[in-house]
Amino acid sequence: MPKTVIIIDDDQDDLDVIKDVIKLIDDSILCITFTHPEEALRVITKELIFSPDIILSDINMPRMHGAVLLKKLRETPALNDTIIAMLSTSMANPLANTLTESGADFVLQKPVKMDDYHAMLHRIFLMQRSSAQNQTPPHDRGVATAPMSFGDLILDDLVHEKASIYIIDYAWNYLFANTTAIKKVNGYGIVGKNITDVWKELPQFNFEPVYLMLKDKVNNRVSMEINQRSPLTRTSIKITGKPLADCYLFNISEVPEDSTKSI
Numbered sequence: 591m592p593k594t595v596i597i598i599d600d601d602q603d604d605l606d607v608i609k610d611v612i613k614l615i616d617d618s619i620l621c622i623t624f625t626h627p628e629e630a631l632r633v634i635t636k637e638l639i640f641s642p643d644i645i646l647s648d649i650n651m652p653r654m655h656g657a658v659l660l661k662k663l664r665e666t667p668a669l670n671d672t673i674i675a676m677l678s679t680s681m682a683n684p685l686a687n688t689l690t691e692s693g694a695d696f697v698l699q700k701p702v703k704m705d706d707y708h709a710m711l712h713r714i715f716l717m718q719r720s721s722a723q724n725q726t727p728p729h730d731r732g733v734a735t736a737p738m739s740f741g742d743l744i745l746d747d748l749v750h751e752k753a754s755i756y757i758i759d760y761a762w763n764y765l766f767a768n769t770t771a772i773k774k775v776n777g778y779g780i781v782g783k784n785i786t787d788v789w790k791e792l793p794q795f796n797f798e799p800v801y802l803m804l805k806d807k808v809n810n811r812v813s814m815e816i817n818q819r820s821p822l823t824r825t826s827i828k829i830t831g832k833p834l835a836d837c838y839l840f841n842i843s844e845v846p847e848d849s850t851k852s853i
Contacts, residue, residue, distance in 0.1 A: 594620045594640065598630045598659070599648040599677075604700065608646060611707045615715070627654040635666050642672055644714060649678040649689070657689060664693035675714050701782060709763045709782040713740075739835040740765060753843040758785070760808070762801075765837055807831060808838045817845060 595612055599605040602625060609621045622642070624630035631654070634642070645663065649656030656676055663669055675696035676689050686697040696714055701707045740757065745766060748755045754771035758764055762785040772778070780788050785801060807814040811833035820827045820842075830841040 593618075594622065594642040595644045595646065596630065596634065596642045597621060597623045597646045598625075598627055598651075599623075599646075600625050600627075600651045601648065604648070607704065607707060608711070611704065611711055615708065615711060627651050627656070627659045631659060631662055634663065634669070641668050644673045644675065645669075646675050646677060646714075649676050649685070657685070657692065660689060660692050660694055673714065698782075699779075706782050709784070712759065712763065713765050713782065740837045743834075743839075751841075753841050756840040756842070757837050758808070758840075759837050760811075762786070762808075764788070771842075804829070804831065808833070811838070820844075 597608050605623050612619055647656050673695045676694045677700050679700050689697045749768050755768040757766040764780045767780055814831040816829045826845050828843050828845045832839045
């Protein structure tokens with residue numbers, strides 16, 4: 591869990607919501623807030639005597655756009671190990687790509703509900719935690735290999751896979767869904783939401799039988815390979831699941847009808 595989080599947002603309401611959710615997650619986290627990006631940049635780069643673990647910044651701010659702020663932050667060597675997440679109420683793909691290329695670890699759309707903020711921050715904190723776990727002294731490396739974590743995954747390699755890729759945490763919140771997976775639910779944004787909320791919001795897709803079939807495997811953190819009929823497309827699919835240290839990765843691909851086996 592991070593020790594220090596800096597929040598930069600010209601909207602005081604959004605800033606307060608993020609701070610409140612962080613305190614609910616862990617009251618020991620020090621939250622430093624700024625409503626003016628120029629002031630934040632000055633304090634972070636010239637006055638702080640320590641490097642924050644995470645910086646959460648709005649993108650569309652007056653006087654200094656988030657993209658400019660991100661560039662200046664990433665030019666600061668002391669922030670090399672700081673996770674930077676850029677947030678906005680609306681997100682265009684070209685801008686998201688630009689921010690990622692400029693060094694953003696996350697480019698995320700601001701949630702609407704408090705629960706969604708909790709899931710979003712949990713996802714960011716997972717990356718921070720796994721990054722810290724990977725900072726092992728050189729003489730200790732190779733002695734014991736820890737299980738791969740969410741932060742170790744190269745998500746860009748999974749985005750355009752032909753198979754549907756889903757990653758959930760062990761509270762059944764969606765951390766990631768690739769392009770193929772999102773198309774299967776007609777473009778619905780499931781990332782940051784709990785599976786039970788997705789059932790309610792997508793009643794046309796009957797997820798519950800699949801969940802009941804998989805939950806013991808996930809909850810007990812064991813691998814799986816199951817052939818089943820998809821509740822989304824009604825086609826035969828193969829579900830391969832792999833437990834990681836802090837999340838569970840699903841790979842779902844279509845298979846010929848005659849190869850479907852009962853479970």
